[in-house]
Amino acid sequence: MTTLTENPNVAATADTHHGPAKGLKRWLYTTNHKDIGSLYLWFAFIMFLIGGAMAMVIRAELFQPGLQIVDPHFFNQMTTVHGLIMVFGAVMPAFTGLANWMIPMMIGAPDMALPRMNNFSFWILPFAFLILIMTLFMEGGGPAFGWTFYAPLSTTYSSDTTALFVFSVHIMGISSIMGAINVIVTIWNMRAPGMTWMKMPLFVWTWFITAFLLIAVMPVLAGAVTMVLTDKFFGTSFFDAAGGGDPVMFQHIFWFFGHPEVYIMILPAFGVISAIVPTFARKPLFGYASMVYATASIALLSFVVWAHHMFTTGMPLFGELFFMYCTMLISVPTGVKVFNWVATLWRGSISFEVPMLFALAFIVLFTIGGFSGLMLAITPVDFQYHDTYFVVAHFHYVLVTGAVFSIIAAAYYWLPKWTGVMYDVTLAKAHFWCSLISVNLLFFPMHFVGLAGMPRRIPDYSLQFADFNQWISIGGFAFGLSQLIFLALLIKACRKQGKPVDAKVWDGAEGLEWEVASPAPYHTFSTPPKIK
Amino acid sequence: MKLIKLFACVAIAISFVSNAADKAVEMPLNMTKGVTQISAEVYQLHMTILIICAVIGVLVFGVMFWALIHHRKSKGAKAANFHESVKVEIAWTIVPFLILIGMAIPATRTLIAMEDPSDADLTIVVTGSQWKWHYQYFEHDIDFYSVLATPREQINGRWDKGENYLLEVDKPLVIPTDKKVRFLMTSDDVIHSWWVPDFAVKKDANPGFINEAWTKVDKAGIYRGQCAELCGKDHGFMPVVVIAKEPEEFDTWLADKVEEKRKAQEEEQRLLAMNMTMEELMSEGERVYLASCASCHQPNGMGLPGVFPGLVGSPIALGDVDAHINIVINGQTGTAMPAFGKQLSKKEVAAVVTYERNAWGNNTGDLVQVKDVHEFVKRSL
Amino acid sequence: MSQQHDSQSYYVPEQSPWPIVGAFALFLIALGAGTTIAKIHQTGDPGWGKTVLIAGIVIVVLMMIGWFKDQIHESMQGMHSEQLGVSYKQGMSWFILSEVMFFMAFFGALFYARVLSVPWLGGEPNNEMTHLVLWPDFTAMWPLEKTPDGTETQAMGWTGLPLINTLILLTSSITMHMAHVGLEKNNRKQMKLFLTLTVLLGSIFLYLQVLEYVHAYRDLNLTLDAGIYGNTFFLLTGFHGMHVTVGTLFLIVILARVWCGHFSNDNHFAFMAASWYWHFVDVVWLGLFIFVYII
Ligand code: HEA
Ligand code: HEA
Ligand code: CUA
Numbered sequence A: 001m002t003t004l005t006e007n008p009n010v011a012a013t014a015d016t017h018h019g020p021a022k023g024l025k026r027w028l029y030t031t032n033h034k035d036i037g038s039l040y041l042w043f044a045f046i047m048f049l050i051g052g053a054m055a056m057v058i059r060a061e062l063f064q065p066g067l068q069i070v071d072p073h074f075f076n077q078m079t080t081v082h083g084l085i086m087v088f089g090a091v092m093p094a095f096t097g098l099a100n101w102m103i104p105m106m107i108g109a110p111d112m113a114l115p116r117m118n119n120f121s122f123w124i125l126p127f128a129f130l131i132l133i134m135t136l137f138m139e140g141g142g143p144a145f146g147w148t149f150y151a152p153l154s155t156t157y158s159s160d161t162t163a164l165f166v167f168s169v170h171i172m173g174i175s176s177i178m179g180a181i182n183v184i185v186t187i188w189n190m191r192a193p194g195m196t197w198m199k200m201p202l203f204v205w206t207w208f209i210t211a212f213l214l215i216a217v218m219p220v221l222a223g224a225v226t227m228v229l230t231d232k233f234f235g236t237s238f239f240d241a242a243g244g245g246d247p248v249m250f251q252h253i254f255w256f257f258g259h260p261e262v263y264i265m266i267l268p269a270f271g272v273i274s275a276i277v278p279t280f281a282r283k284p285l286f287g288y289a290s291m292v293y294a295t296a297s298i299a300l301l302s303f304v305v306w307a308h309h310m311f312t313t314g315m316p317l318f319g320e321l322f323f324m325y326c327t328m329l330i331s332v333p334t335g336v337k338v339f340n341w342v343a344t345l346w347r348g349s350i351s352f353e354v355p356m357l358f359a360l361a362f363i364v365l366f367t368i369g370g371f372s373g374l375m376l377a378i379t380p381v382d383f384q385y386h387d388t389y390f391v392v393a394h395f396h397y398v399l400v401t402g403a404v405f406s407i408i409a410a411a412y413y414w415l416p417k418w419t420g421v422m423y424d425v426t427l428a429k430a431h432f433w434c435s436l437i438s439v440n441l442l443f444f445p446m447h448f449v450g451l452a453g454m455p456r457r458i459p460d461y462s463l464q465f466a467d468f469n470q471w472i473s474i475g476g477f478a479f480g481l482s483q484l485i486f487l488a489l490l491i492k493a494c495r496k497q498g499k500p501v502d503a504k505v506w507d508g509a510e511g512l513e514w515e516v517a518s519p520a521p522y523h524t525f526s527t528p529p530k531i532k
Numbered sequence B: 001m002k003l004i005k006l007f008a009c010v011a012i013a014i015s016f017v018s019n020a021a022d023k024a025v026e027m028p029l030n031m032t033k034g035v036t037q038i039s040a041e042v043y044q045l046h047m048t049i050l051i052i053c054a055v056i057g058v059l060v061f062g063v064m065f066w067a068l069i070h071h072r073k074s075k076g077a078k079a080a081n082f083h084e085s086v087k088v089e090i091a092w093t094i095v096p097f098l099i100l101i102g103m104a105i106p107a108t109r110t111l112i113a114m115e116d117p118s119d120a121d122l123t124i125v126v127t128g129s130q131w132k133w134h135y136q137y138f139e140h141d142i143d144f145y146s147v148l149a150t151p152r153e154q155i156n157g158r159w160d161k162g163e164n165y166l167l168e169v170d171k172p173l174v175i176p177t178d179k180k181v182r183f184l185m186t187s188d189d190v191i192h193s194w195w196v197p198d199f200a201v202k203k204d205a206n207p208g209f210i211n212e213a214w215t216k217v218d219k220a221g222i223y224r225g226q227c228a229e230l231c232g233k234d235h236g237f238m239p240v241v242v243i244a245k246e247p248e249e250f251d252t253w254l255a256d257k258v259e260e261k262r263k264a265q266e267e268e269q270r271l272l273a274m275n276m277t278m279e280e281l282m283s284e285g286e287r288v289y290l291a292s293c294a295s296c297h298q299p300n301g302m303g304l305p306g307v308f309p310g311l312v313g314s315p316i317a318l319g320d321v322d323a324h325i326n327i328v329i330n331g332q333t334g335t336a337m338p339a340f341g342k343q344l345s346k347k348e349v350a351a352v353v354t355y356e357r358n359a360w361g362n363n364t365g366d367l368v369q370v371k372d373v374h375e376f377v378k379r380s381l
Numbered sequence C: 001m002s003q004q005h006d007s008q009s010y011y012v013p014e015q016s017p018w019p020i021v022g023a024f025a026l027f028l029i030a031l032g033a034g035t036t037i038a039k040i041h042q043t044g045d046p047g048w049g050k051t052v053l054i055a056g057i058v059i060v061v062l063m064m065i066g067w068f069k070d071q072i073h074e075s076m077q078g079m080h081s082e083q084l085g086v087s088y089k090q091g092m093s094w095f096i097l098s099e100v101m102f103f104m105a106f107f108g109a110l111f112y113a114r115v116l117s118v119p120w121l122g123g124e125p126n127n128e129m130t131h132l133v134l135w136p137d138f139t140a141m142w143p144l145e146k147t148p149d150g151t152e153t154q155a156m157g158w159t160g161l162p163l164i165n166t167l168i169l170l171t172s173s174i175t176m177h178m179a180h181v182g183l184e185k186n187n188r189k190q191m192k193l194f195l196t197l198t199v200l201l202g203s204i205f206l207y208l209q210v211l212e213y214v215h216a217y218r219d220l221n222l223t224l225d226a227g228i229y230g231n232t233f234f235l236l237t238g239f240h241g242m243h244v245t246v247g248t249l250f251l252i253v254i255l256a257r258v259w260c261g262h263f264s265n266d267n268h269f270a271f272m273a274a275s276w277y278w279h280f281v282d283v284v285w286l287g288l289f290i291f292v293y294i295i
């Protein structure tokens, strides 16, 4: 889409007048989008390991029927905090990290538009999660009401650490909103001359739209937790019928945030895949414009489907029908995306480097997750699926083999650009194959267990589910261990162990980021590049 | 090659799983067809959509893998340069849309039928509370609680697990077959969800509101389900068991229940006049405590700090007897402590209060008799 | 400052210690407030959380002073490029959008209660069983003067204080605009006068709001825990009041800067931000006045 007519000659001049500061200060005080991007990415990865370790506790407890390792109260804390950490601590910051690293480079900007705010929005995150994790060790334990914290379980019936939970969610929200503002302003205001809207790489487009979703729904989440706080501690009755409120109202407010939230976690992934597939098919992306429109339609539709999480709450029939139809509609633009990727592959000249492997796995496995999503959208059938492992299977397919796989693919795609060296490809391939096999062993059988009737969020189950759960747990441990390969690879790469790479790491790659040296200089474009 | 290897691995893994499966209790691999007309329709819908998705999947992935195999660089494929086709794009927007309409029509039809609880033959109020179900036959003067019957020893692995591990209750709900039964769902505390897969009924029990659902069971039998909304610590231990009986048998059962209730009232009258010994009260109290209270206050009376208070050395358990009886009968609004006045008989309340005042080193020596409880209730009316 | 810029190149701000200080302060505030609330709930005594909370607030204030000082300094030195100015403006407008969405959550709760949950509790439209079995004595109405569990309260009329407050806030929006016009015409006297008036009106609004709360608590039995009517009333007007407070402080800072001779008709981002914010607060009030008080 975009090519440079002139080399902006960036690498030569940029480092001369303003290199990175030294030591800890560099990271604490930084206003550099690349530093902040790296901070976000490492933070997200550490959170992924912590959230994953909690998933391992869950899987260990569910390895056999009966209560062996943890008591039910702690089990609930594990599922809750696992969900919260993975969603708010791993996937979202990872995408923000990618945005920080790549968006300025992709649009020819020197940095993010508001660099100090950028630093602030990162550094409040570790503190938010510190608070969240601290609650696990306090009297009464951490949040134990699911990542969806339905009232009144999270109000009248929760432990007093809920106040800390509420404030930590507030901070996460502030961070996301500031991050989103930064992204929008950067894209709107910092594009190099000639970088018109319809020349922007899709990753930039998807993030642009995602940022609007964030600005629109994170404040609503803040409102929801605030009402939880006042209901629990200040005597209000938003979610209590005795005072004229309704517990279901909580769910409406939560899912008004929650459903767009899941697209916040997948739209940037679409952008990543739309960057990787053309590179390794050596063919321009099929249907660029329709990709943009599809992303926008998904985002718009995401505001009118929230109650598909609430079909069993006893909504009026009219509401059930409305939300069913709207939800089903989302399959159309999402399908357009999948078809476009396949059409991009068609008659390409395809090779299978590691980022491509993850991207291809994404296309297949995300689509499987999308199909189960469509099944969940059918209200009468959702009565059977709802709150079973079928739902758990659905969202782990879209989140783990969707969002997380795309993040891993992005890392493998851009890592040489970040570090200047090619990572250990053997390890990377091992990581891919181990992950691919184990992740399916982990999540595919969940469909069957769910259909057979196993509810989610239970620490113990009846005997019929025993064998399947054992296999799921084995898949889980294997998938967890596979991620340690990734950890090793990342450490090696960040220590610059590997062959140095050229500016254009992949022969089929297009876009501004591949015009600057590898590793990308600390300041990329101190003068705007010219774009044809 | 690699992909073939992968599929081989997956296939082996799956066959392992299915081999392992037939050693133990069999698990169905698909949604149940159930025993009602609605559940059969739901199953049908599920299969239709599943198959449509599978077909689309095969087509899309088929094209994709064809490209991956035939259009790769290592085979000398040269990239084409097309990147747009309005016609194709319109086609693959419209076709899925039409497919969706095809799915939406039967789904709407089934949904409308499910949401029509009118003209029921029998109405049952189902109330969830942490962690038991209360059933009340609306037209009859009958109600009872239904609690998990699996012994703790099985859960903790000290005993072998029984066939219906975690799916058994002390008093199952009984309904007639071939009659339209309407359920009014509500809750005393948090949200629960009453679910019996064989009926395709899953409805949330929201505190302060009533949701309606209905079923009409074709076949007599025992049907098991579980609470399907996270409701706190013992959410996993809140099963639903329904026995569907032929209408005549159901009527007999109903008559027996009414008789039982009358007898229980007589028994209570009789107990008012007599005193029980410490041993009687303590052993009965321990039984009640373990069945009704231990899930929160723990079998050793220590509670879960920060969530459920311990009763060992608790000011209420050592203090005024009336306050103690009060909190058991009326609960504590705004906390998880439920009101047990409806659930426990006066004798049981007397026993459990005595037990709490004398167990685990709470040595008050107080004996609480049925008549004490009776007096308390009379006074607070 | 180390960076030299020709007019072509971008401006990238220096490193700054303030964000991390602010992050730490926010951590202290959250931790302090969380433990304080929990402790009060358990024992009625705030405990050590209070100290942490206060420390956090103090650091936040210091951080803001420091950060803004740097910012103002750089801006006065003409270091901010035109592009950065645009970024600030856009950033501020999206921030205001996020604030709007925050209020939407509470407006949503208000509408939900009025249109759905309260009528449902009263048996509408097909919830007769809810009404019959659970709340037989309850009659649906709005304002909800008697809750299902029997708490009674009176509604806040719209004609007295609220109407006056509306007029005050509307006027303040106009005076704010006049101040802005003054700035654009480089008429500093007009700017000072109208800015001062705006601050005054904002403060009067806040004072009257306090009086209204006292009236609600003392005479109407309208309290924060008086059921969904009081809940939505206090959270909406309360959060609005907090925003007015922030806006007023913001304006005071701007006023001080005006006295120091800051702002020119081509460099006045902070002034504009404050004015936008003020107009936003005003618009929210209009929504409040209509949906909370009148209808
Ligand atoms: C990244 C996250 C993500 C994504 C992308 C999605 C995508 C979708 N989700 Fe999912 N969902 C979650 C995350 C996500 N979901 C989470 C976390 C939960 C659980 C929350 C909780 O309770 O804890 C959940 C739960 C959930 C439910 C509630 C289930 C329940 O609790 O009972 C429903 C119901 O409608 C649903 C539907 C959908 C649909 C229709 C899509 C669609 O967007 C999918 C569209 C894609 C396709 C359909 C595939 C590709 C399309 C084609 C190849 C075209 C042709 C196809 C056809 C015409 C069939 N999801
Ligand atoms: C992006 C989001 C995301 C991600 C990546 C994951 C990843 C995983 N999830 Fe997660 N999950 C959710 C989001 C996510 N989940 C959400 C939102 C819920 C709902 C919560 C709720 O109900 O409220 C949920 C719930 C959930 C459940 C259901 C719990 C219940 O209902 O009771 C289960 C059960 O198996 C599970 C398992 C896993 C596993 C095994 C992984 C694995 O992919 C994790 C793999 C990673 C690691 C393991 C870390 C790396 C390894 C180490 C740290 C070394 C140690 C390793 C070993 C000891 C082997 N998850
Ligand atoms: Cu009751 Cu879950």
Ligand SMILES: [Cu+2]
Pocket: A258, A259, A262, A305, A306, A308, A309
């Ligand atoms: Cu959703």
